[in-house]
Amino acid sequence: MSHLVLISSCLQVLMGATLLVLWHIDRRYGYVRLWGWSALLLGVGLALGLGMAEPNMAGLRLKAQAFGASAAVMASLYLYMAGASQYRSRPWSARFWSITLAVVTLATALIGIQDMRWGIAAAAAVLALGNWLCAAWIGLHGRRSETALAACFIASGMVHVSGPLLDPMSRSPITHGSGLVVQTVLSLALIIVAVARAHREAAEQAERFTRLAEHSLQGLAVLREHRVLYANPAALQIFGYPTLAAARRADVVTELVEAEDREQALRRHAAVLADPDARIDWQGLRQTHDGRRLFLRSLSSHIDWDGKPAELLVMIDDTARQTALEALRRQALHDELTDLPNRNHAVEQLQRLSARGQPFALISADVDRFQLVNETLGHQVGDALLQAIAQRLRQGLTPGTQLARLGEDQFLLLIEQVATPEDAQAEVEHMLALMGTPLRVEGHELLVHLSAGVALYPQDGRDGTALLRAADAAMHRAKQIAGNASVFYDRGMNRAAEARLQAEQSLAQAIAAGEFVLDYQPKFSAGARRLCGFEALVRWQRPDGTRISPMDFVPAAERTGQIKRLGELILAIAIGQLCDWQRQFGELPTVAVNVSPLQFEDVDFAARLLRSLDEARLPHSAVEVEITESAAIGQLDRVLPQLRLLHEAGVLCSLDDFGTGQSSLTMLRKLPISTMKIDRSMVEPLPRPDAAAVLRATCALGQSLGLEIVAEGVETEEQASALEALGCTQLQGYYLGRPLPAAAATALLAAQSRADSMPTQPSSV
Incomplete structure (x- = not known):
């Protein structure tokens, strides 16, 4: 019988070793390792307990061998149970079961020491229960192979129970014979179940990945030496092949890869085949089987296919996205109306050319009075005109000239290899000559004039931004x-542009801070040469003591719309000064204040001025409103109603700079004015007979209309005498009196008052 047990033990060891070898082949299945060690330990336990036990063995040796056999068998049971639990993915408490089986092993050994028969019976019961528990875990809802394995565990448990039942010392030949068969079958069943499950899971995984590949939106293909080994439906669809067989027949390098990209594709293919860890991202153009062009984004990597590298x-077919990006790029760099490059593209080209360091010319050309076309003929005609200009320039310019539209009616020309101003001048004249004949647009013949500004690299700017700014500055001068x-x-x-910008940027702060003062230039009556009033002249007094001329800041105020706030400040200063003079002298001179036509855009301007005079308790005739001749004519609809309101309320109104505009007798009759100021350009030539x-004639015209006639810019006695003889009623100029600060003007009034020579209200009031 001992020989039978030893045979059984050896078979268990062999089966265990087989299971461990299987686990080493694929270590994903931990339960195979557990069952392998379980079989080994069971073989050791059988050998120690029965196969190597001698009939007359007693004492310490018997106890030690019995304990070792019991521990090995219980450990085997523990590993069987742990493997079965892991096989079914059940929760397993290693701490609980190891302690439980250790206690059971110790208890069984102690019982065996007291009475071997009861110890054998207790061990048999524990082993049977453990086997049946494994059967319940594995066989529950299992496959046929798993049900067969569960039956083997049940049979193994029954063999363990049969031992003490057939023989108190478990030495029955029936028990050991059936145990040899059952344990061998059990071990074989464990091997079969492990292999079957591994094969099944591998097949399921292969099927899963096959389905993923077949249903993937990404193209997957395996290539080797110009040939397709595998391609999923997405790849076939990308390249236009109807079937995998058709793709396999093709030489994909010559058929799908463009000629200029083939060498690079072949080098990449060789690198991937040679390196198992190769991963190369790339993108580029390819052709489809039916001749379409597409843009691919791809990853090339190494794979073993049928035992060989591939x-x-x-x-991913990125053609749609790439097309959209190209469309966006074209939209970002192209003008849709004229089909010319736009500002962004021109700036890029400027940066490229300036970085290259070779000379070139930049021409900024603007269409004169283009807004007039839009206003009179409509924007449709305006757009068609821009298209016609672009077409004529594109066809007629020197080859190599780059033409762009910067926006609205502005074009830009980049001319490379232009080193001298003479060369650039020839190109500009050629461009302007192209506009010498009318353009036929929407049934209209339109003659177009261009204003062009020229900047040269590198003398006018070292980068694109500076050059464009220079060309624009020259173009605005040309306009x-x-x-x-x-x-x-x-x-x-x-x-000059920087000065204008600085004035515009600091003007609002200066108005808020009250950095403006008035100088007062005296006016004298003709003949008597007595003071009869002042003209208020505004000056910008900076905190550092410097003064800025009105010629610099008044245009800036008009451009930025701040002339209204500035005009209100000037009137407030003048009214405040008049109040001071009224308190000091009781009588007031007339103070003339220049008013911008933009101030008349405010329909409440006249009413607000009258209200300010009333609040200061000043007579309305203390202020004279001066408006230029050109402004009165150009803004007549806005100016005339408010001038009438002021005139009716007693505020004097004066037409300034007469002789520089286009006034007519009818215009003078329409305007409710009391004074006509002759411009210094008419006074300067005196005493020449033609002047x-x-x-x-001018003075006769003014006298016939009942107007005061003031001559500006009187610089000499000859001019003053001539003007008095010709009929001017008031004189103003450096010869008689320069502009005075408020304190000096006050002193002049005081002197006049002491001499008692100034009338209560001058005739000019």
């Missing part, structure tokens, strides 16, 4: 010249 391609005109940039343009004749 290239695995994971790819001041009638007809087709061109101006080359010089650095003085930037200084005197013009002034005589």
